[in-house]
Amino acid sequence: xxxxxxxxxxxxxxxxxxxxxxxxxxxKYGWDTEIEMDYAPKGVNxxxxxxxxxxxxxxxxxxxxxxxxxxxxxxxxxxxWAMLNYPVIDYQDQYYYARPKSMEVKPKSLDEVDPxxxxxxxxxxxxxKEQMIxxxxxGADAAxxxxxxxxxxxxxxxxxxxxxxxxxxxxxxxxxxxxxxxxREHPELVKKYLGSVVPQSDxxxxxxNSAVFSDGSFVYVxxxxxxxxxxxxxxxxxxxNTGQFERTLIIADKGSYVxxxxxxxxxxxxxxQLHAAVVEIVVLEDAEVKYxxxxxxxxxxxxxxxxxxxxxTKRADCREARAKVMWTQVETGSAITWKYPSCIxxxxxxxxxxxxxxxxxxxxxxxxxxxxxxxxxxxxxRIVSKGISAGKAQNTYRGLVTMHPRxxxxxxxxxxxxxLIGSECGAHTVPYIEVKNxxxxxxxxxxxxxxxxxxxxxxxxxxxxxxxxxxxxxxxFCREVLQALPMEFAMEAQSLVAISLExxxx
Amino acid sequence: MLKIDNLHVKLEDEDKQILKGVTLEVPAGEVHxxxxxxxxxxxxxxxxxSGRDGxxxxxxxxxxxxxxxxxxxxxxxxxxxxxLAFQYPVEIxxxxxxxxxxxxxxxxxxxxxxxxxxxxxFLKLIREKAKDLKIDADMLKRPVNVGFSGGEKKRNEILxxxxxxxxxxxxxxxxxxxxxxxxxxxSDGVNxxxxxxxxxxxxxHYQRLLxxxxxxxxxxxSNGRIVKSGGPELALQVEEEGYGDLVEAG
Numbered sequence: 001x002x003x004x005x006x007x008x009x010x011x012x013x014x015x016x017x018x019x020x021x022x023x024x025x026x027x028k029y030g031w032d033t034e035i036e037m038d039y040a041p042k043g044v045n046x047x048x049x050x051x052x053x054x055x056x057x058x059x060x061x062x063x064x065x066x067x068x069x070x071x072x073x074x075x076x077x078x079x080x081w082a083m084l085n086y087p088v089i090d091y092q093d094q095y096y097y098a099r100p101k102s103m104e105v106k107p108k109s110l111d112e113v114d115p116x117x118x119x120x121x122x123x124x125x126x127x128x129k130e131q132m133i134x135x136x137x138x139g140a141d142a143a144x145x146x147x148x149x150x151x152x153x154x155x156x157x158x159x160x161x162x163x164x165x166x167x168x169x170x171x172x173x174x175x176x177x178x179x180x181x182x183x184r185e186h187p188e189l190v191k192k193y194l195g196s197v198v199p200q201s202d203x204x205x206x207x208x209n210s211a212v213f214s215d216g217s218f219v220y221v222x223x224x225x226x227x228x229x230x231x232x233x234x235x236x237x238x239x240x241n242t243g244q245f246e247r248t249l250i251i252a253d254k255g256s257y258v259x260x261x262x263x264x265x266x267x268x269x270x271x272x273q274l275h276a277a278v279v280e281i282v283v284l285e286d287a288e289v290k291y292x293x294x295x296x297x298x299x300x301x302x303x304x305x306x307x308x309x310x311x312x313t314k315r316a317d318c319r320e321a322r323a324k325v326m327w328t329q330v331e332t333g334s335a336i337t338w339k340y341p342s343c344i345x346x347x348x349x350x351x352x353x354x355x356x357x358x359x360x361x362x363x364x365x366x367x368x369x370x371x372x373x374x375x376x377x378x379x380x381x382r383i384v385s386k387g388i389s390a391g392k393a394q395n396t397y398r399g400l401v402t403m404h405p406r407x408x409x410x411x412x413x414x415x416x417x418x419x420l421i422g423s424e425c426g427a428h429t430v431p432y433i434e435v436k437n438x439x440x441x442x443x444x445x446x447x448x449x450x451x452x453x454x455x456x457x458x459x460x461x462x463x464x465x466x467x468x469x470x471x472x473x474x475x476x477f478c479r480e481v482l483q484a485l486p487m488e489f490a491m492e493a494q495s496l497v498a499i500s501l502e503x504x505x506x
Numbered sequence: 507m508l509k510i511d512n513l514h515v516k517l518e519d520e521d522k523q524i525l526k527g528v529t530l531e532v533p534a535g536e537v538h539x540x541x542x543x544x545x546x547x548x549x550x551x552x553x554x555x556s557g558r559d560g561x562x563x564x565x566x567x568x569x570x571x572x573x574x575x576x577x578x579x580x581x582x583x584x585x586x587x588x589x590l591a592f593q594y595p596v597e598i599x600x601x602x603x604x605x606x607x608x609x610x611x612x613x614x615x616x617x618x619x620x621x622x623x624x625x626x627x628f629l630k631l632i633r634e635k636a637k638d639l640k641i642d643a644d645m646l647k648r649p650v651n652v653g654f655s656g657g658e659k660k661r662n663e664i665l666x667x668x669x670x671x672x673x674x675x676x677x678x679x680x681x682x683x684x685x686x687x688x689x690x691x692x693s694d695g696v697n698x699x700x701x702x703x704x705x706x707x708x709x710x711h712y713q714r715l716l717x718x719x720x721x722x723x724x725x726x727x728s729n730g731r732i733v734k735s736g737g738p739e740l741a742l743q744v745e746e747e748g749y750g751d752l753v754e755a756g
Contacts, residue, residue: 452596455596457558458592458596460579460580461580461584462584462610462666462670463581463584463610463614464581465579465581476598476601479600
């Protein structure tokens with residue numbers, strides 16, 4: 001009798017312990033895929049740059065372009081103006097090229113792709129083979145009547161493994177492929193636009209990326225074409241100590257439209273991983289680009305150990321009249337985030353929008369925001385930033401709005417809200433505003449608040465536990481930005497908000 | 507149903523005793539009213555029963571069908587069937603009223619080991635209940651209590667009550683800030699919910715609500731204690747004579 005009872009108790013306790021450990025600070029997407037990797041030696045020099053170029057089968061002009069960037073990079077210093085604290089990065093102690101061994105000869109079709117790789121994507125919920133049918137956000141009335149189409153170009157570490165929907169896109173004339181393929185197949189487009197928004201010499205991290213970028217995505221939408229589906233790249237860092245240097249180039253030709261989704265998850269790591277991506281977007285006359293990101297890289301554990309260092313340069317150039325670009329980002333991961341997706345509003349009447357949710361929990365640090373550079377007449381920009389800090393995290397919004405002398409009658413509206421959970425975290429707002437003409441108008445609104453005890457009690461008195469209550473209140477706080485996301489991402493983002501804040505209360 | 511015995515409560519941060527031995531029993535299916543002057547401890551009683559932070563129980567017990575309430579988290583009390591209609595319903599910006607209610611309902615169902623209610627069933631249910639309270643579709647979609655008028659907020663509390671179907675409903679000055687029409691809607695809503703298995707504790711300052719919601723028992727509270735209990739006629743006496751004599755009697 002007694003024995004049975006004891007056993008039951010122990011089983012109960014064990015189960016509870018196991019569950020608690022599983023839930024505590026665990027990173028939901030933190031598993032490893034056992035695939036043999038092919039590494040270049042650690043460190044970066046001209047030989048490594050040449051090796052990367054050669055492995056990608058690049059023409060001479062591309063190799064030279066990389067080398068030029070590398071030589072420039074050697075003369076540059078890492079910027080330290082952001083409100084971020086991290087140890088000195090030894091750039092010679094990183095791998096700059098890694099790819100799964102089974103990919104040495106590129107597969108001809110998805111059937112040839114390593115099944116383990118495909119299984120990884122399945123865990124991530126990315127069906128490569130068929131169109132994704134994804135549910136809509138909250139409630140039946142909000143759900144789409146039929147499944148939406150999403151084309152995926154998956155980047156596994158450094159090599160793109162499979163691209164779906166190619167045929168349908170080709171019919172519309174849309175080019176959606178890896179950047180290495182674009183360099184080989186569409187050199188005239190790459191030559192014309194690569195580095196035209198983010199020049200080789202732009203900043204320390206972008207210049208490093210120009211030298212060593214391994215792969216990334218390329219999109220070209222021809223004049224007057226509305227891209228028939230949302231394009232999506234799922235990044236996933238999966239080799240220890242491999243610096244990730246993705247390069248994305250999107251060109252929306254006159255009167256075209258494209259919506260692009262970028263999502264990231266990464267497995268749990270002990271050592272910090274360096275990431276320096278560059279995204280360039282060229283928007284021509286009357287064209288429109290939406291670029292949405294859900295970023296969920298390993299943020300490090302509760303003590304700040306591990307986690308991704310994320311130094312990203314993203315910029316869109318509204319090069320001609322009435323061009324329009326919209327950045328939406330949900331930043332929940334990474335130990336360090338240094339990221340300012342920007343808009344150059346060069347064309348008259350062009351428009352830029354930036355919607356951002358940045359969540360920093362535990363020891364995470366985020367310094368993120370945007371730049372709206374108004375060069376053309378009658379240009380418009382809108383910034384909505386929601387920063388959430390919990391644990392001991394520090395969250396900084398840094399934004400520049402500049403109205404050049406020629407940018408007559410231009411407008412900017414900035415709304416910058418910070419939410420604090422607990423008493424050990426910090427929120428900072430650093431707006432830079434420059435107005436050099438008399439007909440433009442810039443508005444800036446900022447608020448800082450704490451999660452309200454009355455709100456939490458109200459939710460709990462209706463039956464929600466504390467974490468559910470926090471997630472609900474925070475999702476409400478972020479609503480404006482969540483609504484700007486495409487349907488597919490909005491739901492994922494909502495649950496991410498909840499996951500990111502686990503353990504932030506109580 | 508609800509049993510409160512010799513409940514003593516002080517503020518957590520201050521040395522201030524607010525409830526000084528409240529004893530009260532609300533049997534299943536009955537409606538009890540608590541009346542009393544400002545500062546007598548009526549709202550504190552409702553907060554302590556629902557588990558709000560900031561109070562310390564120094565003595566006594568409170569239980570719901572034999573289950574010790576004071577030992578539970580607020581959400582556990584809700585799942586056990588306790589509901590508090592707030593005097594000042596809280597605004598939650600950005601959270602749709604329907605989303606809030608569905609999250610709450612599913613959280614309670616989960617705690618009881620039931621499946622989540624489907625989106626379609628939920629929609630049907632809430633539309634039906636909302637109609638009775640003259641709550642339109644727009645109000646269901648707006649963020650919880652944000653920009654609601656006083657009457658709308660109180661009707662919304664009753665809607666939540668109707669959706670969550672608690673056993674024990676505590677209403678904290680639900681009549682405050684209501685005009686005659688809203689009072690009727692709220693009262694009709696409450697009366698429709700009256701049943702054998704459901705009890706109410708109606709906290710109010712004025713007698714007028716009790717014209718609409720007929721109580722079985724009226725308690726007078728003063729200075730942290732129940733000083734007198736009686737039938738509905740006690741409320742009328744308060745209306746005519748004020749609290750003066752009754753309170754002194756305590």
